[in-house]
Amino acid sequence: MEGDDNLAHERNKAEFDVNEMKIVWAGSRQAFEVSNRMSRLVASDPVFDKSNRAVMTRKELFKNTLRKSAHAWKLINELCLSDEESTIFKYFMDQPGFLDLHWRMFVPAIKGQGTEEQKQKWLPLANKMQIIGCYAQTELGHGSNVQGLETTATFNPQTDQFILHSPTQTSSKWWPGGLGKVSTHAVVYARLITNGKDHGVHGFIVQLRNLDDHSPLPGITIGDIGVKFGNGAYNSMDNGFLMFDKFCIPRDQMLMRLSKVTREGKYVPSDVPRQLMYGTMVSVRQTIVSNASVAMARAVCIATRYSAVRRQFGSQNGGVETQVIDYKTQQNRLFPLLASAYAFRFVGEWLKWLYTDVTQRLEASDFATLPEAHACTAGLKSMTTSATSDGIEECRKLCGGHGYLWCSGLPELFAVYVPACTYEGDNVVLQLQVARFLMKTVAQLSSGNAPAGTTAYMGRAKHLLQCRSSIQKAEDWLNPAMVLEAFEARALRMAVSCANNLKKFENQEQGFSELLADLVEAGIAHCQLIVVSKFIAKLERDIKGKGVKNQLKNLCYIYALHLIHKHLGDFLSTNTITPEQASLANNQLRSLYSQLRPNAVALVDAFDYTDHYLGSVLGRYDGNVYPKLFEEALKDPLNDSVVPDGYHEYIRPFIKQDLRSARL
Numbered sequence: 294m295e296g297d298d299n300l301a302h303e304r305n306k307a308e309f310d311v312n313e314m315k316i317v318w319a320g321s322r323q324a325f326e327v328s329n330r331m332s333r334l335v336a337s338d339p340v341f342d343k344s345n346r347a348v349m350t351r352k353e354l355f356k357n358t359l360r361k362s363a364h365a366w367k368l369i370n371e372l373c374l375s376d377e378e379s380t381i382f383k384y385f386m387d388q389p390g391f392l393d394l395h396w397r398m399f400v401p402a403i404k405g406q407g408t409e410e411q412k413q414k415w416l417p418l419a420n421k422m423q424i425i426g427c428y429a430q431t432e433l434g435h436g437s438n439v440q441g442l443e444t445t446a447t448f449n450p451q452t453d454q455f456i457l458h459s460p461t462q463t464s465s466k467w468w469p470g471g472l473g474k475v476s477t478h479a480v481v482y483a484r485l486i487t488n489g490k491d492h493g494v495h496g497f498i499v500q501l502r503n504l505d506d507h508s509p510l511p512g513i514t515i516g517d518i519g520v521k522f523g524n525g526a527y528n529s530m531d532n533g534f535l536m537f538d539k540f541c542i543p544r545d546q547m548l549m550r551l552s553k554v555t556r557e558g559k560y561v562p563s564d565v566p567r568q569l570m571y572g573t574m575v576s577v578r579q580t581i582v583s584n585a586s587v588a589m590a591r592a593v594c595i596a597t598r599y600s601a602v603r604r605q606f607g608s609q610n611g612g613v614e615t616q617v618i619d620y621k622t623q624q625n626r627l628f629p630l631l632a633s634a635y636a637f638r639f640v641g642e643w644l645k646w647l648y649t650d651v652t653q654r655l656e657a658s659d660f661a662t663l664p665e666a667h668a669c670t671a672g673l674k675s676m677t678t679s680a681t682s683d684g685i686e687e688c689r690k691l692c693g694g695h696g697y698l699w700c701s702g703l704p705e706l707f708a709v710y711v712p713a714c715t716y717e718g719d720n721v722v723l724q725l726q727v728a729r730f731l732m733k734t735v736a737q738l739s740s741g742n743a744p745a746g747t748t749a750y751m752g753r754a755k756h757l758l759q760c761r762s763s764i765q766k767a768e769d770w771l772n773p774a775m776v777l778e779a780f781e782a783r784a785l786r787m788a789v790s791c792a793n794n795l796k797k798f799e800n801q802e803q804g805f806s807e808l809l810a811d812l813v814e815a816g817i818a819h820c821q822l823i824v825v826s827k828f829i830a831k832l833e834r835d836i837k838g839k840g841v842k843n844q845l846k847n848l849c850y851i852y853a854l855h856l857i858h859k860h861l862g863d864f865l866s867t868n869t870i871t872p873e874q875a876s877l878a879n880n881q882l883r884s885l886y887s888q889l890r891p892n893a894v895a896l897v898d899a900f901d902y903t904d905h906y907l908g909s910v911l912g913r914y915d916g917n918v919y920p921k922l923f924e925e926a927l928k929d930p931l932n933d934s935v936v937p938d939g940y941h942e943y944i945r946p947f948i949k950q951d952l953r954s955a956r957l
């Protein structure tokens with residue numbers, strides 16, 4: 294059977310309405326329509342071709358990224374794309390570059406931390422891209438520890454300016470994307486010093502380059518930090534370094550929505566939580582969760598289609614071999630990833646709602662839900678990006694040898710994606726923020742304050758600490774209340790166990806340090822509970838389309854039950870479930886795999902990815918893998934000549950003179 298026949302056959306087997314599922318995936322009919330239109334707009338434009346990224350030099354790749362960005366900006370203006378459309382358009386360009394940092398961090402930092410006057414001055418320039426900005430926070434010596442940053446901004450009352458200075462080599466800004474070669478401006482984080490007093494880290498708008506010839510302004514040393522992981526991949530981004538040598542900026546370029554410095558140099562601290570300064574990071578972490586679902590879906594789409602095309606073993610009487618997707622081992626590795634893509638999609642939707650809600654509350658000076666918003670964005674960013682990085686690599690292995698080819702799309706996707714575990718906060722550091730939040734919540738349980746939001750389940754501690762799961766047969770694992778209770782009991786018991794162990798230390802901080810590894814596990818258990826509970830909540834909504842809800846149910850329980858299998862140690866050691874109940878969960882999981890099997894290809898079609906966006910020979914919509922693998926191979930520059938460069942110098946001398954005319 295040819296690849297295209299394989300996939301056509303698979304599509305015919307689907308038991309649900311794929312078009313309706315596309316709308317569920319996109320979030321709404323309107324969102325689907327925008328995403329569909331933008332992805333095709335990008336795919337049809339030759340400027341956005343991605344096929345030769347692996348063989349470009351760094352300079353070619355960088356220049357081509359500039360070209361794509363300029364072209365995208367031109368189209369966005371010519372076609373009068375809305376903010377929503379242009380964001381999605383840039384996403385489908387699939388090209389890391391300075392635009393990401395300008396729109397995702399520089400503009401939001403000014404919006405979130407600037408005064409009205411600052412917004413009026415800077416946003417029109419930034420919105421028209423008459424200035425290009427980046428987010429310069431991390432330094433060579435400090436990234437995770439934001440309070441440990443060393444760059445100083447010392448107020449000089451004589452000139453009404455701040456003097457920005459990098460006192461040590463480790464204080465050099467190091468990593469900001471878009472900084473190395475493109476940005477004209479940056480939001481720079483530095484220690485504010487007035488009247489000899491250090492007031493901690495604050496944000497400043499700083500011009501870096503001359504707007505006429507792009508040269509760095511006097512007092513500024515700037516450059517690119519060098520080649521990063523993977524061919525092509527994130528090397529299109531000019532992550533940069535930056536040093537200040539007593540560089541002066543006007544006082545009104547300190548972002549002063551929160552705290553202020555007066556003309557006399559008096560520091561007026563913020564009357565709202567200082568953590569609002571971290572708002573840009575919270576906003577980006579929230580979008581990273583939605584991006585995790587997209588990246589996971591992309592890898593899973595490639596691996597699923599290829600697994601349906603690829604055949605190995607099992608031929609009877611010279612007939613066709615078995616599609617590798619029919620092996621239970623393949624299903625056991627692939628289907629939980631497919632379920633994770635959907636799970637992250639729905640938790641991403643919910644997190645967007647939470648973020649919008651907290652933003653509205655903050656505007657009304659209600660800070661009550663800020664700790665939860667921080668814990669959820671940090672924890673879910675950490676949990677979903679770690680799972681997605683691992684998932685992309687698993688998808689590569691699921692595609693066997695061909696998955697290792699660049700044209701499978703998976704190596705580049707992995708190389709571009711994997712720093713998501715580090716940027717916007719190292720995943721372990723972020724999970725420890727969740728753990729801190731959980732420890733505080735547990736400590737307050739006895740005070741009578743009922744926990745709210747995602748920790749509301751902790752209010753039922755009495756029950757959850759003692760209950761025994763009532764699962765008796767495999768089908769009980771499809772009961773939402775029973776599944777939720779298992780996840781809640783496990784999460785609570787792990788958090789309470791950490792809290793009890795902490796009490797054994799006289800010094801809480803020392804205890805926290807000793808228990809870091811357990812605390813991270815407790816944070817992950819809490820985040821997994823959030824994802825499972827939001828998926829279950831999604832099922833309770835009105836979902837249209839023949840068979841769509843049924844597919845989502847299968848995916849939801851595959852997601853939950855595979856987590857139980859993967860973290861069985863937690864569930865057993867906390868006595869949440871018994872070994873027998875674990876075994877029933879496995880039986881149910883196998884049955885769900887069988888139910889999902891005929892729908893697998895249609896479920897990845899529902900992502901509505903173009904071949905351009907997938908960038909994968911193995912994941913092509915038509916399944917025409919083998920001829921296209923050949924085509925790709927023949928395009929490689931090494932195949933430009935039959936005899937390679939270097940033959941005469943380095944290969945021919947190996948071969949003995951008297952053998953050269955022989956044919957052995």
Ligand SMILES: CCCCCCCCCCCCCCCCCC(=O)SCCNC(=O)CCNC(=O)[C@H](O)C(C)(C)COP(=O)(O)OP(=O)(O)OC[C@H]1O[C@@H](n2cnc3c(N)ncnc32)[C@H](O)[C@@H]1OP(=O)(O)O
Pocket residue numbers: 387388389393394397428430431436437438439440470568569571572574575663664667705706709715716717718719722723726729
């Ligand atoms: C194939 C091609 C594909 C192409 C695709 C193209 C797409 C490409 C996509 C790429 C685009 C993405 C670009 C991303 C760029 C990355 C940019 C960065 O990394 S930028 C750099 C990112 N850098 C990082 O992320 C640095 C990570 N580090 C940090 O965020 C902080 O240092 C910290 C949180 C770890 C500690 O902070 P510290 O101040 O020491 O705090 P303490 O621990 O002492 O806790 C004190 C209190 O504060 C509370 N609180 C804390 N945070 C928040 C918050 N946000 N809010 C509210 N509250 C918060 C905390 O709960 C506690 O409360 P309580 O208990 O007192 O009640």
Ligand SMILES: Cc1cc2nc3c(=O)[nH]c(=O)nc-3n(C[C@H](O)[C@H](O)[C@H](O)COP(=O)(O)OP(=O)(O)OC[C@H]3O[C@@H](n4cnc5c(N)ncnc54)[C@H](O)[C@@H]3O)c2cc1C
Pocket residue numbers: 394428429430431434435436437438467468469470527532712715716717718719720721722725809
């Ligand atoms: C591709 C990419 C793009 C980036 N873009 C930007 C940008 O645009 N702007 C910007 O300002 N920054 C940017 N960064 C920097 C990024 O935000 C930091 O690298 C990140 O916050 C991690 O900090 P770090 O490098 O200091 O890691 P470190 O903190 O040095 O981490 C090293 C190790 O120590 C562990 N560790 C650290 N602290 C603790 C702790 N308290 N407890 C337990 N373990 C700990 C970590 O888990 C990790 O394993 C980017 C980074 C990358 C890779």
